[in-house]
Amino acid sequence: MVSERSVPPTISEVAAAAGVGRSTAARTLGGYGYVSPELRGRVAAAAAQLGYRTNALARSMSTGVSQTIGVIIADIANPFFGGVVRGISDASRAHGFETLVLSTHEDLAEEIAATDVLIDKRVDGIIVASAALDAASAGHIRQAGEHGIPVVLVDRAVAGLDLDAVVIDNRSAARDAVAKLIAVGHRRIGFVWGPPVDERPRRRRELIDVATRNLWTDGERLQGYLDALDDAGMVLDTDLIMVGRKTEENAAVEVARMLASDDPPTALFCTENDAVTGTLLALRAAGVRVPSDVSLIGFDDNSWAAVMEPPLTMIEQPTLALGTRAAEVLFTAIEGEPRAPELHTLNTRLVERSSVMPPSTQNDR
Numbered sequence: 001m002v003s004e005r006s007v008p009p010t011i012s013e014v015a016a017a018a019g020v021g022r023s024t025a026a027r028t029l030g031g032y033g034y035v036s037p038e039l040r041g042r043v044a045a046a047a048a049q050l051g052y053r054t055n056a057l058a059r060s061m062s063t064g065v066s067q068t069i070g071v072i073i074a075d076i077a078n079p080f081f082g083g084v085v086r087g088i089s090d091a092s093r094a095h096g097f098e099t100l101v102l103s104t105h106e107d108l109a110e111e112i113a114a115t116d117v118l119i120d121k122r123v124d125g126i127i128v129a130s131a132a133l134d135a136a137s138a139g140h141i142r143q144a145g146e147h148g149i150p151v152v153l154v155d156r157a158v159a160g161l162d163l164d165a166v167v168i169d170n171r172s173a174a175r176d177a178v179a180k181l182i183a184v185g186h187r188r189i190g191f192v193w194g195p196p197v198d199e200r201p202r203r204r205r206e207l208i209d210v211a212t213r214n215l216w217t218d219g220e221r222l223q224g225y226l227d228a229l230d231d232a233g234m235v236l237d238t239d240l241i242m243v244g245r246k247t248e249e250n251a252a253v254e255v256a257r258m259l260a261s262d263d264p265p266t267a268l269f270c271t272e273n274d275a276v277t278g279t280l281l282a283l284r285a286a287g288v289r290v291p292s293d294v295s296l297i298g299f300d301d302n303s304w305a306a307v308m309e310p311p312l313t314m315i316e317q318p319t320l321a322l323g324t325r326a327a328e329v330l331f332t333a334i335e336g337e338p339r340a341p342e343l344h345t346l347n348t349r350l351v352e353r354s355s356v357m358p359p360s361t362q363n364d365r
Contacts, residue, residue, distance in 0.1 A: 011026050011029060012025075014043060014047050018039075019042065066122050069088075069092055071102070071127045072127070074155075075105060080317060083323065087325075088324070095327075107131065119147050127153075129153070130156065133159070133214060138158050141161065165341075168317055168346050168348050173224065173350075174221040174222075184295070187266070193218070194243050195207070196246050204236055208222075208226070242254040242255070242275075246274070268295070290355050296312060297312075310354035316351050325344055
């Protein structure tokens with residue numbers, strides 16, 4: 001039975017109750033050094049009797065190991081990151097580690113603050129879906145490494161950072177999705193979730209330059225769209241590219257603009273869940289039907305996509321596998337096995353449903 005008391009018991013009190021020295025009690029409760037099975041049992045029994053709880057921070061300071069990893073993600077409410085965190089957490093638990101998760105709302109300042117918190121907590125490693133655009137804006141990630149904390153990037157790489165990164169093949173996924181639309185006859189394909197700039201780029205080179213100065217995933221998906229157009233010998237029309245803030249509301253505004261043009265798109269490719277939602281809102285407001293008026297493919301398959309009317313064709317990302325692989329790569333680094341950093345690339349799957357049909361069968365608007 002745990003004793004009732006207002007002040008937490010100390011290691012010295014546990015040691016006295018067990019009839020051992022304080023150092024023996026500290027090694028037992030801290031999980032380091034050798035203690036005989038008989039003494040370990042006495043200390044454990046005394047700790048349980050007194051209601052002693054180990055101070056994890058103190059233990060990490062004395063042993064250099066916290067048995068904890070930190071995870072920094074862009075948006076905990078996003079089902080994609082929920083799947084990634086699940087994969088990380090399951091793998092961590094299998095290794096005997098706990099997981100601390102911090103969400104940054106895709107804000108670099110919040111990410112820097114989150115990294116500082118994890119460094120202060122002396123975590124054994126960090127997995128981060130970083131909002132940093134390049135090495136110049138990733139000083140906080142390098143700082144973690146300077147503190148001896150290995151870092152693995154997940155979902156997106158950061159240009160100029162020589163770190164392990166676990167990602168999907170965004171470029172090929174986008175290329176295949178747009179190629180699917182082209183294969184059934186579409187030549188006017190809108191790209192929803194483009195560069196977050198106010199002024200629309202008018203030239204291809206300018207568009208690519210702007211895209212590559214933003215999140216790595218955004219640039220890769222836009223490159224995949226352009227690859228598919230090139231493969232088909234199609235000319236880029238930048239009026240079919242969404243620009244501006246990456247929000248559901250702006251996606252709806254940009255899609256409405258495309259639909260109202262003299263030569264509207266017959267298909268739309270959306271590269272995020274919020275882009276899909278904003279697109280569907282714009283289509284509904286305009287009375288445009290999927291797929292009889294406009295075909296639609298979205299990125300990041302979810303359970304709701306299968307129960308939509310019609311069910312949506314979507315790119316499925318291996319979220320659990322991304323998290324599991326990131327965790328395994330991190331634990332290899334924590335164990336100190338020397339090796340060169342790698343870009344670990346996982347494949348996606350195009351889940352074909354009912355939101356795509358040839359434009360020749362679509363009604364005139």
